[in-house]
Amino acid sequence: MSVTEMSAEAELDTIPVLRRQIDSLDEAIMRLVAERAKLSTRVQTARMSAGGTRVQLGRERVIMDAYRTGLGAHGPELADAVLRVCRGTR
Ligand SMILES: C=C(O[C@@H]1C=C(C(=O)O)C=C[C@H]1O)C(=O)O
Numbered sequence: 001m002s003v004t005e006m007s008a009e010a011e012l013d014t015i016p017v018l019r020r021q022i023d024s025l026d027e028a029i030m031r032l033v034a035e036r037a038k039l040s041t042r043v044q045t046a047r048m049s050a051g052g053t054r055v056q057l058g059r060e061r062v063i064m065d066a067y068r069t070g071l072g073a074h075g076p077e078l079a080d081a082v083l084r085v086c087r088g089t090r
Pocket residue numbers: 039040041043044054055056057059060063083086087
């Protein structure tokens with residue numbers, strides 16, 4: 001077995017370790033989104049109680065831009081999904 005084949009095999013062995021780290025980060029992301037949704041619901045409820053609308057597109061555009069700045073071209077897609085989760089929670 002060549003050195004290259006050995007290092008490729010060693011790299012393959014790291015996959016379960018890396019996947020555990022990915023799963024752990026996904027859990028953290030979901031916890032944070034759930035926490036965000038609670039705060040978002042409070043803002044939406046407060047505004048609607050005062051006769052306003054649930055959604056404010058101007059604010060959502062600012063958030064989409066921040067995700068684009070932070071994550072690149074696909075950032076706004078993630079922002080859109082996060083915003084939809086947060087709008088759906090009561
Ligand atoms: C939470 C708010 O209300 C809504 C939900 C938003 C959010 O989840 O970030 C953003 C804008 C609004 O559509 C807000 O105006 O800040």
